[in-house]
Amino acid sequence: MKNRFLILLVLLSFAFAKAQLQQSTASDSLMMRSIYDHNLTQSKSYAWLDHLSNKIGGRLSGSVQAQLAVDYTLAELKKVADSAWLQPVQVPKWTRGTPEYAYIELSDKSTINVNISALGGSVATPDAGVRAKVIEVHSLKELESLGKQKIKGNIVFYNRPMEPKKIQTFEAYGGCVDQRYSGAREAVKYGAVAVIVRSMNLRMDDLPHTGAMSYGDLPLEDYIPAAAISTNDAEKLHSSLKSDAGLNFFFHQSCENLGEATSYNVIAQIKGSTYPDEIIVVGGHLDSWDLGDGSHDDGAGVVQSMQVLESFKRLDYKPKRTIRVVLFMNEENGLRGARAYAAAVKEDKENHIVALESDAGGFSPRGFSFDASEQQMNQVDNWRQLFKPYLIHFFEKGGSGADVGPLKGNNTVLIGLRPDSQRYFDHHHAANDIFDAVNKRELELGAATMTSLLYLYDKYGVIIQKLD
Amino acid sequence: MKNRFLILLVLLSFAFAKAQLQQSTASDSLMMRSIYDHNLTQSKSYAWLDHLSNKIGGRLSGSVQAQLAVDYTLAELKKVADSAWLQPVQVPKWTRGTPEYAYIELSDKSTINVNISALGGSVATPDAGVRAKVIEVHSLKELESLGKQKIKGNIVFYNRPMEPKKIQTFEAYGGCVDQRYSGAREAVKYGAVAVIVRSMNLRMDDLPHTGAMSYGDLPLEDYIPAAAISTNDAEKLHSSLKSDAGLNFFFHQSCENLGEATSYNVIAQIKGSTYPDEIIVVGGHLDSWDLGDGSHDDGAGVVQSMQVLESFKRLDYKPKRTIRVVLFMNEENGLRGARAYAAAVKEDKENHIVALESDAGGFSPRGFSFDASEQQMNQVDNWRQLFKPYLIHFFEKGGSGADVGPLKGNNTVLIGLRPDSQRYFDHHHAANDIFDAVNKRELELGAATMTSLLYLYDKYGVIIQKLD
Numbered sequence: 001m002k003n004r005f006l007i008l009l010v011l012l013s014f015a016f017a018k019a020q021l022q023q024s025t026a027s028d029s030l031m032m033r034s035i036y037d038h039n040l041t042q043s044k045s046y047a048w049l050d051h052l053s054n055k056i057g058g059r060l061s062g063s064v065q066a067q068l069a070v071d072y073t074l075a076e077l078k079k080v081a082d083s084a085w086l087q088p089v090q091v092p093k094w095t096r097g098t099p100e101y102a103y104i105e106l107s108d109k110s111t112i113n114v115n116i117s118a119l120g121g122s123v124a125t126p127d128a129g130v131r132a133k134v135i136e137v138h139s140l141k142e143l144e145s146l147g148k149q150k151i152k153g154n155i156v157f158y159n160r161p162m163e164p165k166k167i168q169t170f171e172a173y174g175g176c177v178d179q180r181y182s183g184a185r186e187a188v189k190y191g192a193v194a195v196i197v198r199s200m201n202l203r204m205d206d207l208p209h210t211g212a213m214s215y216g217d218l219p220l221e222d223y224i225p226a227a228a229i230s231t232n233d234a235e236k237l238h239s240s241l242k243s244d245a246g247l248n249f250f251f252h253q254s255c256e257n258l259g260e261a262t263s264y265n266v267i268a269q270i271k272g273s274t275y276p277d278e279i280i281v282v283g284g285h286l287d288s289w290d291l292g293d294g295s296h297d298d299g300a301g302v303v304q305s306m307q308v309l310e311s312f313k314r315l316d317y318k319p320k321r322t323i324r325v326v327l328f329m330n331e332e333n334g335l336r337g338a339r340a341y342a343a344a345v346k347e348d349k350e351n352h353i354v355a356l357e358s359d360a361g362g363f364s365p366r367g368f369s370f371d372a373s374e375q376q377m378n379q380v381d382n383w384r385q386l387f388k389p390y391l392i393h394f395f396e397k398g399g400s401g402a403d404v405g406p407l408k409g410n411n412t413v414l415i416g417l418r419p420d421s422q423r424y425f426d427h428h429h430a431a432n433d434i435f436d437a438v439n440k441r442e443l444e445l446g447a448a449t450m451t452s453l454l455y456l457y458d459k460y461g462v463i464i465q466k467l468d
Numbered sequence: 469m470k471n472r473f474l475i476l477l478v479l480l481s482f483a484f485a486k487a488q489l490q491q492s493t494a495s496d497s498l499m500m501r502s503i504y505d506h507n508l509t510q511s512k513s514y515a516w517l518d519h520l521s522n523k524i525g526g527r528l529s530g531s532v533q534a535q536l537a538v539d540y541t542l543a544e545l546k547k548v549a550d551s552a553w554l555q556p557v558q559v560p561k562w563t564r565g566t567p568e569y570a571y572i573e574l575s576d577k578s579t580i581n582v583n584i585s586a587l588g589g590s591v592a593t594p595d596a597g598v599r600a601k602v603i604e605v606h607s608l609k610e611l612e613s614l615g616k617q618k619i620k621g622n623i624v625f626y627n628r629p630m631e632p633k634k635i636q637t638f639e640a641y642g643g644c645v646d647q648r649y650s651g652a653r654e655a656v657k658y659g660a661v662a663v664i665v666r667s668m669n670l671r672m673d674d675l676p677h678t679g680a681m682s683y684g685d686l687p688l689e690d691y692i693p694a695a696a697i698s699t700n701d702a703e704k705l706h707s708s709l710k711s712d713a714g715l716n717f718f719f720h721q722s723c724e725n726l727g728e729a730t731s732y733n734v735i736a737q738i739k740g741s742t743y744p745d746e747i748i749v750v751g752g753h754l755d756s757w758d759l760g761d762g763s764h765d766d767g768a769g770v771v772q773s774m775q776v777l778e779s780f781k782r783l784d785y786k787p788k789r790t791i792r793v794v795l796f797m798n799e800e801n802g803l804r805g806a807r808a809y810a811a812a813v814k815e816d817k818e819n820h821i822v823a824l825e826s827d828a829g830g831f832s833p834r835g836f837s838f839d840a841s842e843q844q845m846n847q848v849d850n851w852r853q854l855f856k857p858y859l860i861h862f863f864e865k866g867g868s869g870a871d872v873g874p875l876k877g878n879n880t881v882l883i884g885l886r887p888d889s890q891r892y893f894d895h896h897h898a899a900n901d902i903f904d905a906v907n908k909r910e911l912e913l914g915a916a917t918m919t920s921l922l923y924l925y926d927k928y929g930v931i932i933q934k935l936d
Contacts, residue, residue: 036633036635037633040632040633041632041633164508164509164909165504165505165508165509167504167857167858167859167913168859169909202909203907203908364832364888364890366859389635390635391635391636391834391861391862393859393861393862394859394861420832420888422832422907422909422910422913423907423910426907439671439890439891439894440671441632441637441670441890442890442891445635445890
């Protein structure tokens with residue numbers, strides 16, 4: 001009899017738990033529908049992006065535009081947050097200058113103009129430019145086998161393309177970007193006078209794509225100029241070298257490292273009603289490269305993050321936990337904002353349970369990548385069905401984002417939004433990263449998807465378990 | 469003992485079946501990797517689309533360009549197919565003519581120019597244009613309540629926008645397109661002199677989007693001119709009417725119905741080695757509207773379908789079943805090609821086991837929609853995992869495509885490729901449906917995804933069961 005009663009009790013409690021779960025799922029489903037509806041009809045994200053892109057423009061760290069973006073986003077966030085403030089950060093200041101130009105000079109003295117752009121952090125060429133013979137390589141390692149004898153006095157041309165077979169284009173980027181970041185530093189060791197790097201772009205076009213490079217520990221006097229060349233022109237240089245190995249390459253650039261400047265992370269939050277000390281961060285980076293207006297990288301992530309607060313506010317949702325937006329400064333060429341923010345979190349012993357970054361473009365959202373434990377992934381798996389009506393299907397373990405990366409540890413779940421990546425590198429760091437390349441609905445769907453995930457984390461918290 | 473032996477036998481046969489399944493899945497996985505690799509590195513689809521779009525252009529049924537497209541695709545298909553042929557089809561011939569122009573004339577006689585385009589099949593305005601007062605409505609039904617008294621002698625302006633809350637934009641289109649297709653026919657009954665229809669476009673911009681309309685059974689003398697107006701201008705007209713209900717709208721268009729012309733479906737196949745009578749069809753439609761060059765609608769589907777044959781050929785895959793490409797003529801304004809093809813299939817008693825259409829743009833593929841039985845869906849469910857590395861996740865029951873629709877019945881599995889739909893209606897039937905709006909990789913991924921699914925159907929056949 002006692003057993004029977006126990007069994008009944010267990011069954012009843014199962015049924016009760018199941019009913020609760022169903023009820024909860026139904027209310028989550030309704031809340032998410034409201035979030036998507038709001039975003040698709042009344043979002044401010046597109047208008048914010050229009051301002052950032054078209055009224056302000058490219059926002060290189062330390063530039064006037066970066067400061068305008070700080071002022072603008074702070075003012076806008078104040079309208080939707082409980083509080084908003086700036087965190088000062090020292091950032092490197094680098095300026096492109098003009099003009100930038102380049103050509104291939106064939107042995108018969110005829111020339112072919114090509115499109116280049118200085119890599120971020122590069123030194124200028126001498127006033128008269130650089131003119132030298134070209135050694136084409138496909139990896140840093142190849143320099144070794146060529147040796148000083150073949151490289152000295154020449155321009156090294158890194159021409160390994162992004163791997164088109166990769167379905168996720170960020171993997172193709174990851175497999176290629178060492179040429180841009182470390183190409184100059186390595187080539188110097190073999191006596192190169194400059195480096196030219198094939199743009200990190202899967203598309204064949206005429207646009208050079210800039211991006212960060214580093215001289216590492218090299219002494220200042222060893223620095224050599226480094227520039228990106230468009231994919232079409234990389235092919236042109238390659239085929240010219242095939243038929244005329246003795247050609248010269250000429251380029252001129254006027255960029256300059258101007259020391260450091262004071263800039264800011266922009267921070268705003270809605271304080272949690274029940275667990276104010278459990279902080280959920282959402283962010284993107286406010287700085288951008290200068291060739292376009294940084295709409296995809298990362299204006300989109302900035303306005304989507306702001307939109308999370310706006311949506312909660314307008315939907316009159318009072319979060320239990322603190323929802324904080326952080327617009328990081330200097331992701332592109334230093335990560336100073338991210339490091340400063342993480343240092344402050346550590347010093348203040350703040351408890352960050354979740355940190356979500358959107359920095360993969362304003363394209364149609366597919367899901368999220370989680371730097372999280374298995375148990376934390378199980379929690380997310382329970383939410384998959386809720387996202388299905390919105391065609392959000394990607395919930396995988398993996399990386400998160402450069403700016404939230406320094407928050408790793410203390411069981412913080414680090415997350416990166418994963419939009420469709422096929423078009424991203426067509427625009428990344430190039431002159432066509434502009435407002436018109438962002439589709440309003442895709443941007444809004446991304447923000448709605450982020451808001452929905454953070455709503456669930458706010459409601460249920462995070463399962464606490466040591467990271468694997 | 470006997471029982472034990474039986475159990476052992478059952479277990480062994482399970483293990484054997486499982487091992488076979490694993491082996492089979494492994495070989496399918498490898499084959500699909502080859503298909504994607506080939507498509508992402510050596511596909512002809514983008515070059516074919518370049519030719520169709522930039523060398524030929526918009527391919528309205530009965531036009532010179534439509535004929536050029538027939539000739540070109542037939543010649544290209546002959547290079548990769550066992551056989552290729554034309555199926556003659558009588559198609560309606562309609563021509564836009566020039567000029568098309570329109571303006572709002574306010575009560576104070578000031579004017580505002582707006583962008584319109586004749587709907588496909590519409591009659592011209594009189595030479596002097598149409599000038600009349602405007603009645604704005606949001607549905608066909610609303611005409612009833614307004615009645616003849618309010619409508620007679622006026623222009624009816626249909627201004628119900630696409631529903632932005634729909635995640636799948638085709639649903640928003642479906643909920644709106646009655647205004648375009650039947651708006652004139654209905655308005656005539658109440659004495660309207662013309663209709664203006666808000667473009668089927670989720671984006672606010674200046675481009676009118678044309679598309680098919682029908683006068684139904686109306687006598688010729690009752691036909692009234694019908695035009696699309698851009699979304700921005702629809703808003704302009706709406707707000708002008710708010711402040712000045714007595715304004716006039718003027719428009720002029722010179723379009724003409726020119727009877728019928730002979731055109732063709734283009735058909736090509738690789739004959740099956742084992743079951744040649746089981747036919748797998750893949751197709752898109754060769755005709756397009758005339759305002760752009762029809763790159764997304766449906767140049768993309770055409771070249772992706774051709775690419776299925778090209779991939780099998782280049783990968784040296786010999787299909788067991790017959791793989792047939794059909795490039796349908798006249799999807800846009802008559803569906804004559806699709807009907808003629810289905811009629812021929814019926815007459816020849818051909819056995820079509822699968823018919824897949826790509827007619828939703830050349831965007832990043834997400835999966836497929838199946839007009840199929842539950843059991844046929846179970847078969848597809850087994851293949852889901854194979855598509856996961858390619859981020860293909862959508863396998864749902866639903867519609868297929870306008871051109872394969874007439875093949876319904878006889879257990880044919882009808883399928884539509886489902887690319888990401890967010891940007892589709894930004895371009896659909898408008899002047900910006902052009903080659904540059906198609907991303908090469910997205911187009912190629914779509915073709916690879918189609919080829920992979922058809923590879924699986926070719927290898928395993930279709931489960932035979934009556935449709936629900």
